[in-house]
Amino acid sequence: MRVGIDVHMLGDRSGGNESFYRGILSGMTPDSGDEYYLFVNSGVDVTEYEDRFNIVYFKKNSSIYRNCVELRKLCKKYNIDVLHTQYYLPFFAPCKTVVTIHDLSFEHIKDIFTKSEYIKDKILVSHAARKADMVVTVSEFSKQDICTTYGTDPSKIEVVYNAVDSDFTVLPKDAKIRSEVRNKFGIADDKYIVCVSNLQPRKNIPRLIRAFNKYSDNTGLDHKLVIVGKKAWMYDEIEKSVSDSKDKVILTDYVTKDELIALLNEASGCVYPSIFEGFGIPPLEAMACGTPVAASDIPVMREVLEDNDLFFDPMDEDGIATAIKTLLETDCKANTEIVGRYSWKKSADILKQVYKKAQLG
Template structure:
């Protein structure tokens, strides 16, 4: 069986989309026996970012371009035909010409619910291409039961065509008690003292403006004195976020790190006193699970897929309600027993998810399409 995977997101620092493909591909290459996997990267150098097993069964190829139009109009259709693929695995966007079975990953359809959170260009692309993939794909992979129901309802897709493959935290996200390393990461990002941590690309859906409002209110009321560390690269519609912070008297205590490596992120999770995730929409929401895997207590939103992922291992708030967010943050961070309990529950909950399990279900989906 010949399986092609469009791996152009590897190395583009796109957050969850890249994390998904990187971990999925690494685990699939460990599980395959007689399958041949064709990995298509923008640049052959990007293949070094993945640890690949079963190298005899893996074929690595390059699109030789980062241009999406050339990738989908020329290179991908040519490779499908030349490599005689049985299955092509795509993420979000459809194939121009369907020459084999198509399996498509759609993490979520947040743009259908919150179009105002997207640039006009991204919204138009999503509105055209993601429904097209949903209809073109012989099978759809998504990352939660919430997303499965959402995709099915919105696009009229038979639920039996949609397979849930939960995400997982990388093995790098674990409890780290090396105090020298934890001290080094604090110095690297100029973090002095205790801090709250939030992680996610800077874009409106992550709801950072309300988190900043809650944080500033708590500082003004002298209810907390921890700093706030924000990890994530600039995505879109983020200028208002910086304007708001820069006008605050606590601007020096809100630290933006931009994108960081997994190694540094694991250390930041471990060093944080509390992880706060105020997103208003997630197909899965990896950061809370990553934090739980590090034993970091989590306070997060009570909507979309997030409660499905966190179970009973997090304190939940209404992300639209700043007062509720403030209350949950302050009552958690100032309660040592609660901090310890959440750390224990989070570690236990994180064991329910693994990339090996995700890869096994994905391989079964591949095989089910050609038998």
């Protein structure tokens, strides 16, 4: 079997979408007799995968050209049996297809995308969910959502969970990078809570900032809120909220994996206030680093984090402020056992079976 995997998101710093594919590829070894081809944007370093995969670079870093023209050409050129893409499928694909759909947030929450992005997703994601031979998603919550929203047969949807890289762990107290990230991002010796999230409306950052300011003003405690993640889209309200916070809120922008691990290790707690997710990797990464987590009380967080001790209503500023108070003023512990329930190797093995099922379907 010859499998082509569209991994154009590698190197684009897209958060969970990129993490899913990096994690899957780290745990995947093609079965004997199978050949896997990674279709990658030019200029991206993928040397770590060259021992197990054939690397093919796209000629153009254009999403329209990639989906409408180039993927079809590559499938024919390399005699691909199964093509695996993310969210969108080429029209009239010349082989069997698998599509990863992480979530359908755009179907449920107004005004979290630009009008053009909303229309594109509305047309192309629904097409992919209906036409793909197999659909991959990252939680039972998202599987049910895809079935309900698009009428997709549940038998052709497979849940392939996210996981956490083994690099996320508790660092030695004297690890040099602990002080380096504090100096680099202007945290100095202050205590802080951390939120790991791209800056976009679904992540609920302005409400988190208001809740943090409310807690800080009421208690007078000199803590900071460190928000880790790159600017994605529609982030003007977030930047305004930060500017109104009198240096109590720090935006780091994109950070390296090593920097993220150090920031999580140094934090007093992690708050994850997202109002809609397909999975949500950052809370697990924080737990792996020994940092307690307060997460949105939404169905997928209950599924992924299960018996985590601390959940809050993401639409309630007072509830978020109370969660922050609990993280900073009580002896919260990270439930590291939750992290061990997820494995990139296990997820990669499931995905290989999805490819075989698609080929035979």
